[in-house]
Every structure is written in C-alpha cells, then in structure tokens.
Amino acid sequence: MxxxxxxxxxxQGLSRRELADAVNVVRHGDPERAARAAFNADHVGKIETGKVRYPDDDLRRALRSVLKVNSDEELGFRPHRRLQNSDSTSAGRSRGPAASSTSISQLAAELRRRQMFTPAEAAGSGGVDLVQLRNAVGAAHLAYQRAEYADLVRLLPDLVYRTDGAARRGAEQHRALGILGAAHLAVSKLALKLGDPALAWVAADRALRSAQQAGADNLAAAAAYSVACALLASPGHVADAADAAAEGLARIPEQSSPAALSVSGSLTLLLALIAARRGKAxxxxxxxxxxxxxxxxxxKDRNYFWTGFGPTNVLIxxxxxAVNVRQFNTAVELGERIDTSTLPPSLVSRRxxxxxxxxxxxxxxPGGDPxxxxxxxxxxxxxxxxxQVHDQTRTLVTAMLARERRAATPGLRALAVRARINAN
Structure with missing residues (x-):
C-alpha cells in the first residue's frame, strides 16, 4: 500500500476520479483532450495499492502539482535501484539542472511562439469546463512557484487558448474573464523568469484588462504587480515600475480581507525592492x-493570488x-534567522x-566564497x-570561478558544470 x-x-479532498480528472487537465491543458485521456480512477487505485510504484516522469509531475507537494518522496514514489543509477548519469531530466542556458532561450522562444494566437482561433475553440480550467490555471501558478518552468512552457499557452475562447462567448463570460486574467498572469511571470520582459509586459497587461473586465479588483492589483515587475526588468523603466506598483495599490478599495492584505503586501514589498534598486535605502x-x-x-504566511505573502516573506x-543596498552583514544576520518551513509548500523558488x-x-x-x-x-x-534562469546567480558563480581556490571551494566547478556555466 x-x-x-x-x-x-x-x-486535498479529492476522490480517485476527481484526482484523475485534475491530473489529466494538468497534463493535457485542453479539457477536451483531458476527457479522452487514458489515466482514470482505476490507475489511481493501482498507485494507492502499490501495484504501480513509480509512474512515469510526466505523470509524477502532474500528481505533484495537483496534490500540492514538492517531491516524489512525499507521494511515496521511489525509483528502483536500477532507475536511480540511470538517473544519476543523466542529472535527472525533470527536476535536475539539465536545461542549459541555450535550452532556456529555446523555452522562451517557444513560449513567445505559442502565445501568438489570433482571437478568431481562440473563439473557434470548443466548450470548456470552467471549474477544471480554473483548477488547471491554479496548478500552473503553483508549478511556477515550484520552479518547474520547462513544464509550464508546454501547459500554459493551451490554458490561455481555451480560456480565451470561453471568455468570448457563453453565459459564463464574466467568470471566464477572471480565469483568463489569472492565466495571463502566470504567462507574465514565466516570461519574466525566462528573460523576456517584453512578453511579460504584454501578458501582464492582458491579465490586467481581463481582471478589470471581470470586476476582480484583487486580481487586477496582482496583475499590476506583474506589470511593475516587467517594467523593472526593462532598461530605463524603474520609475515607471514604481508608478505601476503604486497604481496597483490604489486599485484595492480596502485592505480588510486576507486576499486584499496579501496583494497589498506584495505590492508594498515590490515598492521596497524598487526603492532599493534606486539606492533609496x-x-x-x-x-x-x-x-x-x-x-x-x-x-501567517498565505498564498492568496499566488503572492506567498506573510511575515516570513517580509523577512525574505x-x-x-539589504543585499541590493550593499548592507551585506545585515543580510547575513537576517537571512540565517529565517525559518522558511512556515511558507506554503509550493513556494520552492522563494525558499x-x-x-x-x-x-x-x-x-x-573577504573569504566568504566557501x-x-x-x-x-x-x-x-x-x-x-x-x-538556469537566475542571471545574477550565474554571474556570481562566474566571478567565484575567476578567483577560485579549489581547496576552499570544492564542488564549485561541479556546480558550474551542472548549471552549464563555463568553468574554463
């Protein structure tokens, strides 16, 4: 068992059938294709009874996403020794640092290509189950927070495509617009992480417009956060980023609900980072x-609108x-006191x-490299x-390699190799 x-x-309060349905949506994006997928309640039962001990990579990723866990071990999945030995030679395709900087560029290019659909194409798509689609969009945000970027490039554009079609017709257009805004929000975050602030800006603007049409104030404020992040990553737009974040705060009519507090808090934290970037400690x-x-x-730490906001996030x-304003001793003192176990489980990248x-x-x-x-x-x-996506850290590793003392930093070159950073 x-x-x-x-x-x-x-x-998660899911029956075997409900779990299978949710997994199929995450794996296939398109609910129509998901409804035809082979994975069903019987397969869930085989996993629970131990008849299937180690599902394939794609299924394990989807199960982790739907069941909101960070690792296979939390679901009782452990490869046979033969598989473990094989994985150790390949660096682990899904969770290890297998993607090179070139492949990340390819992922960004693929995301751009798949986002370029026309309204006519979207409007011509078939019917959708909005509950399943909402759950799939939520799972996509959690996958982003778990730093599963490669999977999202495949999943997100299909989700946007289907939701855009639903938002253009039918009795539930208003509801679908909110889901569409959340889907565009996920695209914006992913595009920014993959180094494409222009696409992130476009997607964040689409998220903002969809949220406004849906009358979703908190979602609109969360979209304004992503607009500001895209501007901050664009040369010469730091002041514009500050304005966008301030406008996002103004979109929240009152800060009484947990969701409003969370979005307001995340925008306030962004204003702090922008001020630090401008040297205004x-x-x-x-x-x-x-x-x-x-x-x-x-x-406490929550994850309303995928903000991950709370006391721990403020400390982070x-x-x-402190690092941005070059108060390094303060950064070390604060950082070594943080207990990230209080964060919601999906916040892997925040940890x-x-x-x-x-x-x-x-x-x-001095002497801090070890x-x-x-x-x-x-x-x-x-x-x-x-x-693969954190340019500042890649630059940091390169600088450490330039002054390397191998006896003091064993493992640095191996880390650079795994991250596809030139160690010569």
Missing part, C-alpha cells in the same frame, strides 16, 4: 515596515533589500531565493531549474 499517496489525495526600509504591518494583520525581502541572497552577501565579504558555495548548493537542492 502507498499510504503517503492516499493521504495526500485525501488532504531609507524609503525601502519604510516600505518594508509597512509590509510588516500588513503581514501582522494577515497573521528584508534580506534581498531558494533566501539561499541565493545569502550567497551574494557572502561573496561580497560559505557562499554552501548556500548555492542548498539553492540547487531546493530548486534545480532556478540556476
């Missing part, structure tokens, strides 16, 4: 203190801000960010794909 798997299903600290007040009102942003910030802080100190390497290795274990 696989008790871990059954317990994970029951925690005192203003950045003021925004951080404002965010801390909102986090205290929220009470204090570390990032890794703490390690990346600490690595940056240590490299700025400690920096330990944090880089911890980040790699937490979110392997993040090394």
């Amino acid at each position: 696989n008790e871990l798997f059954r317990a994970a299903r029951e925690r 005192k203003i950045a600290l003021g925004h951080l203190d404002d965010a801390a007040v909102l986090a205290d009102r929220l009470g 942003h204090r570390v990032t801000t 890794a960010q703490v390690q990346l910030d600490l690595a940056a802080a240590f490299t700025a100190q 400690s920096a390497l330990l944090h880089l290795l911890a980040a790699e274990r937490t979110a392997p794909q993040i090394f």
Whole structure:
C-alpha cells in the first residue's frame, strides 16, 4: 500500500476520479483532450495499492502539482535501484539542472511562439469546463512557484487558448474573464523568469484588462504587480515600475480581507525592492515596515493570488533589500534567522531565493566564497531549474570561478558544470 499517496489525495479532498480528472487537465491543458485521456480512477487505485510504484516522469509531475507537494518522496514514489543509477548519469531530466542556458532561450522562444494566437482561433475553440480550467490555471501558478518552468512552457499557452475562447462567448463570460486574467498572469511571470520582459509586459497587461473586465479588483492589483515587475526588468523603466506598483495599490478599495492584505503586501514589498534598486535605502526600509504591518494583520504566511505573502516573506525581502543596498552583514544576520518551513509548500523558488541572497552577501565579504558555495548548493537542492534562469546567480558563480581556490571551494566547478556555466 502507498499510504503517503492516499493521504495526500485525501488532504486535498479529492476522490480517485476527481484526482484523475485534475491530473489529466494538468497534463493535457485542453479539457477536451483531458476527457479522452487514458489515466482514470482505476490507475489511481493501482498507485494507492502499490501495484504501480513509480509512474512515469510526466505523470509524477502532474500528481505533484495537483496534490500540492514538492517531491516524489512525499507521494511515496521511489525509483528502483536500477532507475536511480540511470538517473544519476543523466542529472535527472525533470527536476535536475539539465536545461542549459541555450535550452532556456529555446523555452522562451517557444513560449513567445505559442502565445501568438489570433482571437478568431481562440473563439473557434470548443466548450470548456470552467471549474477544471480554473483548477488547471491554479496548478500552473503553483508549478511556477515550484520552479518547474520547462513544464509550464508546454501547459500554459493551451490554458490561455481555451480560456480565451470561453471568455468570448457563453453565459459564463464574466467568470471566464477572471480565469483568463489569472492565466495571463502566470504567462507574465514565466516570461519574466525566462528573460523576456517584453512578453511579460504584454501578458501582464492582458491579465490586467481581463481582471478589470471581470470586476476582480484583487486580481487586477496582482496583475499590476506583474506589470511593475516587467517594467523593472526593462532598461530605463524603474520609475515607471514604481508608478505601476503604486497604481496597483490604489486599485484595492480596502485592505480588510486576507486576499486584499496579501496583494497589498506584495505590492508594498515590490515598492521596497524598487526603492532599493534606486539606492533609496531609507524609503525601502519604510516600505518594508509597512509590509510588516500588513503581514501582522494577515497573521501567517498565505498564498492568496499566488503572492506567498506573510511575515516570513517580509523577512525574505528584508534580506534581498539589504543585499541590493550593499548592507551585506545585515543580510547575513537576517537571512540565517529565517525559518522558511512556515511558507506554503509550493513556494520552492522563494525558499531558494533566501539561499541565493545569502550567497551574494557572502561573496561580497573577504573569504566568504566557501560559505557562499554552501548556500548555492542548498539553492540547487531546493530548486534545480532556478540556476538556469537566475542571471545574477550565474554571474556570481562566474566571478567565484575567476578567483577560485579549489581547496576552499570544492564542488564549485561541479556546480558550474551542472548549471552549464563555463568553468574554463
């Protein structure tokens, strides 16, 4: 029996059939194709009874996404020794750092290509189940937070395509528009992570317009957050990013609900990062203190509108801000006190960010490279794909290689090889 798997299903309140349906949507994107998929309640039963002990890579990824866990081990999936030995030679296709910087560029190009559909094409698509589609979009956001970027390139455009068609007709257009806004929001986040701020800006604007049409104020504010992030990543638009974040805050009529507190808090944290980028440390600290007040009102770390906002996230942003304003001792002092176990389980990349910030802080100190390497290795274990998309960290590793003392930093070159960073 696989008790871990059954317990994970029951925690989500899903029957075997409901789990199979959700997994098929995540795997295939298109609900019509999902309805024809072979995976069904009987297959779920075989996993729970132990008749199937190690599903294939694609199915395991979908199960992790739907059941909201970070690892195969949490679902009781452990490969046979022969598979483990084979995986060790291939660096693990789905979760290890197998994608090179070139492949990340290819992923970004593929995302751009698949986003370029016409309204006529979208409107001509078949009917959809909005509940399934909403769940699939939510699962896509969680996959992004788990740093599963390669999977999302395949899944997201189909979700946008189907939801756009539903938002153009039928009695539930208004509801579909909200789901469409959330789908565009996920595309914006992914595009920015893959190094395409222009596409991120377009997708965030689409998310904002869809949310406004749906009358979804909190979603519109979350979209404004992504607009600001895209602007911040675009040369010469730092001031525009600050304006967009401030406008996002203004879109929230009141900060009484947990969702409104979460979105307001995330925008306030973004204002802190923007101020730090502009070298305004005192203003950045003021925004951080404002965010801390909102986090205290929220009470604990939540994930409304996929913000991951709460007291721990405020501390993480204090570390990032300290690094940005070159207060490295403060960053180390704060970072080593953070307990990321209080974060929602899906926030894998946020946990890794703490390690990346600490690595940056240590490299700025004399003799700090050995400690920096330990944090880089911890980040790699937490979110392997993040090394392929985090340019600052790739630059950091390159700088460490240039001054390398192999006896002091064993494992640095191996890390560079796994991340496809030139170690020559």
